[in-house]
Amino acid sequence: MEVNYAIQFAAIQPFLAIAAAFILPLISLAIKRREVWEGFALTILSINFILSLIVTYHMYVISSKPLIYAFGSWPPPIGIVYEVDRAGALMGSLINGLVLVAAIFSIRYMEHEERVQWYYTLMLGFEAGMLGCVYTGDIFNLFVMLEVMSVAAYGLVAFRRETHEAIEAAIKYAIVGSVATTAYFIAVAFAYGTFGTLNMADLALKLRGSTLPVTGSPIGDVFLGSALFLALTFWAFSLKAAIAPNHFWLPDAHPAAPSPISALLSGIMVKVAIFALMRYIFTIFRGAPPVIPIVQSLNYALIILGVFSAIIGATLMLTQRDLKRLIAYGTVLNIGYIAMGMGLANPDGLTAALFHLVNHAVGKALLFMAAGAFIHAIGTRNFDELAGIGRKMPLTSAAFLIGALALAGAPPLNGFMSKLLLFKAYLESGWLAPLVVVIVITSVFALMGYLKAFYHIYARQPVRDVSSIKEAPRSMVSPLLVLAALCILLGLIAPIFVDRLIAPAVSSLFNTQDYVSAAQSIIQMTMGGG
Amino acid sequence: MMPLLMMVLEAAFVIAVVLLILLAIYGFSIKVTKSLSRESLEKRKPFACGESIPPSKTSLPDMSMYAIVWRRVFQSLYTTLRDKLHTGILSDWLVWMFIFMVVIVIVLVVV
Numbered sequence: 091m092e093v094n095y096a097i098q099f100a101a102i103q104p105f106l107a108i109a110a111a112f113i114l115p116l117i118s119l120a121i122k123r124r125e126v127w128e129g130f131a132l133t134i135l136s137i138n139f140i141l142s143l144i145v146t147y148h149m150y151v152i153s154s155k156p157l158i159y160a161f162g163s164w165p166p167p168i169g170i171v172y173e174v175d176r177a178g179a180l181m182g183s184l185i186n187g188l189v190l191v192a193a194i195f196s197i198r199y200m201e202h203e204e205r206v207q208w209y210y211t212l213m214l215g216f217e218a219g220m221l222g223c224v225y226t227g228d229i230f231n232l233f234v235m236l237e238v239m240s241v242a243a244y245g246l247v248a249f250r251r252e253t254h255e256a257i258e259a260a261i262k263y264a265i266v267g268s269v270a271t272t273a274y275f276i277a278v279a280f281a282y283g284t285f286g287t288l289n290m291a292d293l294a295l296k297l298r299g300s301t302l303p304v305t306g307s308p309i310g311d312v313f314l315g316s317a318l319f320l321a322l323t324f325w326a327f328s329l330k331a332a333i334a335p336n337h338f339w340l341p342d343a344h345p346a347a348p349s350p351i352s353a354l355l356s357g358i359m360v361k362v363a364i365f366a367l368m369r370y371i372f373t374i375f376r377g378a379p380p381v382i383p384i385v386q387s388l389n390y391a392l393i394i395l396g397v398f399s400a401i402i403g404a405t406l407m408l409t410q411r412d413l414k415r416l417i418a419y420g421t422v423l424n425i426g427y428i429a430m431g432m433g434l435a436n437p438d439g440l441t442a443a444l445f446h447l448v449n450h451a452v453g454k455a456l457l458f459m460a461a462g463a464f465i466h467a468i469g470t471r472n473f474d475e476l477a478g479i480g481r482k483m484p485l486t487s488a489a490f491l492i493g494a495l496a497l498a499g500a501p502p503l504n505g506f507m508s509k510l511l512l513f514k515a516y517l518e519s520g521w522l523a524p525l526v527v528v529i530v531i532t533s534v535f536a537l538m539g540y541l542k543a544f545y546h547i548y549a550r551q552p553v554r555d556v557s558s559i560k561e562a563p564r565s566m567v568s569p570l571l572v573l574a575a576l577c578i579l580l581g582l583i584a585p586i587f588v589d590r591l592i593a594p595a596v597s598s599l600f601n602t603q604d605y606v607s608a609a610q611s612i613i614q615m616t617m618g619g620g
Numbered sequence: 621m622m623p624l625l626m627m628v629l630e631a632a633f634v635i636a637v638v639l640l641i642l643l644a645i646y647g648f649s650i651k652v653t654k655s656l657s658r659e660s661l662e663k664r665k666p667f668a669c670g671e672s673i674p675p676s677k678t679s680l681p682d683m684s685m686y687a688i689v690w691r692r693v694f695q696s697l698y699t700t701l702r703d704k705l706h707t708g709i710l711s712d713w714l715v716w717m718f719i720f721m722v723v724i725v726i727v728l729v730v731v
Binding site for chain 2: 265269273318321322328507581
């Protein structure tokens with residue numbers, strides 16, 4: 091059986107990251123130099139980033155059809171498969187890019203920390219889990235990779251275990267997160283009990299009255315099984331994505347982690363959960379006759395909870411006195427926008443949602459890392475004590491301002507462009523059009539919140555002696571400048587970016603036919619020996 | 621979608637150019653005024669009837685930045701909601717989470 095090089099490159103990424111996560115502690119036993127550990131982690135992360143770019147190039151330029159990798163050459167629906175389409179490839183590149191940037195930032199940020207080998211070990215495991223979640227074509231494998239991602243995330247939040255705040259946040263996060271993954275596990279049991287399959291393409295076929303070989307017809311009540319599966323899955327992923335009212339854990343957990351990890355948690359981990367929801371709602375369940383009313387209800391739930399998240403995130407942002415908590419509440423707000431876009435369940439809404447997902451990932455990573463640079467310099471997250479530090483760190487301040495304006499939706503930055511698409515999608519949505527008011531008002535609140543942060547950091551007179559504070563080291567400033575440039579660039583080239591990358595990814599998410607055809611073709615190849 | 625984004629980009633470019641010009645004027649004015657009045661260290665010390673207090677204690681609460689309307693109209697509602705919902709206590713979170721789970725299951729299965 092001939093396997094495409096691009097799908098091999100996709101399949102090897104999570105394996106490479108998790109293998110490296112196991113190898114790094116062994117290296118640290120033999121070699122006691124942190125430069126070696128950092129070099130090893132950065133090498134693996136760079137390789138993964140390059141591989142993901144090749145996969146994305148292949149998916150966008152060479153072939154638009156989803157690619158399947160069958161583990162152990164066991165074809166679907168028997169074996170576990172990775173199925174990568176354009177949306178999955180785009181997410182893979184985003185994950186690898188941000189983790190690499192965070193790792194580069196971490197070199198100096200973590201210079202005074204002990205046990206950094208474990209930090210990079212967890213970071214590699216975290217990346218493996220996230221990549222597995224976006225590449226997998228198997229609902230149980232998604233549970234496994236979700237656990238890999240989550241366990242690494244709990245460890246990273248608790249990394250500074252000498253502080254009670256980190257321990258408390260990590261324990262709360264772990265308990266709440268475990269409840270979510272357990273709910274998803276129960277959802278998987280309902281799906282398996284109803285459909286007799288764990289393969290996503292097979293599930294999509296069975297919902298449409300067809301099937302892949304071996305597993306046969308559904309064996310349970312399709313409506314009830316699907317409703318329970320979707321309800322529990324939506325609940326579990328809404329918690330992982332911090333969609334209100336399941337957002338409680340985020341403002342505690344994200345600020346407690348080291349700043350590069352906060353950037354990854356807020357920037358990309360919550361998006362992995364959003365992406366899993368997109369995959370289920372739009373690729374697997376949407377348009378299947380027995381579940382149309384369920385999917386419709388789910389879309390309304392997404393809109394209502396999206397609005398709720400946006401309002402809660404925006405209002406709570408304003409009252410924070412802790413820089414990282416303010417940025418964390420901004421995540422709740424922006425996840426609300428993404429949920430609102432998804433809830434429209436049309437190409438315009440999903441384009442806006444996916445574009446905002448990318449923009450928020452870049453902008454939020456930038457804000458958390460810039461906040462990290464300030465905290466690294468002065469050792470506090472409190473606005474009063476951060477007062478005036480920005481003037482001593484002009485490049486970091488400029489990057490922070492660009493990120494803040496981008497996420498607040500100031501033109502011509504990237505956040506403005508995706509909010510504009512969301513605005514347009516709602517204006518054209520008929521009776522839901524009045525919800526544009528929510529987008530406008532919460533954007534104003536976000537601007538006030540971010541300007542408050544910038545005012546404290548930059549414009550206020552220092553209350554501490556800041557004369558010895560200097561600009562952040564080059565290896566910390568460079569990632570900030572790269573992300574800030576991306577915020578500007580993604581705004582300026584938005585028409586091209588949306589047209590060439592986002593719209594095709596949205597098409598692939600809606601294209602159930604191609605998704606199941608890829609699975610059918612690999613079965614034919616296997617059975618035909620070809 | 622493309623024409624709309626292009627139109628916005630053109631407008632945004634003009635706004636950005638105008639903003640840059642304004643920023644340059646602002647920066648220049650700051651430079652000029654700073655050179656006119658040098659601030660002494662004594663000026664930064666808070667005047668508090670002879671009491672010695674740290675500058676951080678003299679700062680206004682964040683809410684004051686925006687908001688008489690906010691405080692008067694919404695703060696009591698907001699504080700009540702925050703105290704009830706955002707307690708930070710794990711068992712409270714779990715209660716809200718399970719209520720939400722039950723609602724979602726009812727909405728999708730029954731409705």
